Amino acid sequence: MPKRIDPAVKERALRLLREHRGQYPSLTAACAAVARQERIGAETLRRWALQAEIDEGTRPGTTSEEHEQIKRLKAENARLREDVAILKAATTYVGDRCQAVA
Known part of the structure; x- marks a missing residue:
């Protein structure tokens, strides 16, 4: 069963990712750096970022x-x-x- 992560941590990680994404050559690299800082999984953060883009309407999907x-x-x-x-x-x-x- 997946562990529950505090929504505040998720929001902070996504905010940091948005702020620092331009400093890295790829989304994966940016996720790895921010995830290490926030002590969460890089893949978890990458999936959150992609879902946030879908929710904002900038990426197609559900x-x-x-x-x-x-x-x-x-x-x-x-x-x-x-x-x-x-x-x-x-x-x-x-x-x-x-x-x-x-």
Whole structure:
């Protein structure tokens, strides 16, 4: 399970990355330097930076808000499928009981 990082650390790391990105030849190099300073993983920071660009609209992709909505809708869909399965089973049971009485 991924560990939770304090949102303040995430915001500070992204701010530092934005401020110092021009001093490095690549995003990866900038992430490595800032991540070392903030004591977080360089790949973690790189993924955060890419997601921040998507959320800002400067890079194509699924925004964090859209991702949360998709996740919520998938969970709701699973619950509804389970409800339908229960109702089908109940309908079959009641139908069988009615035929037995008749």
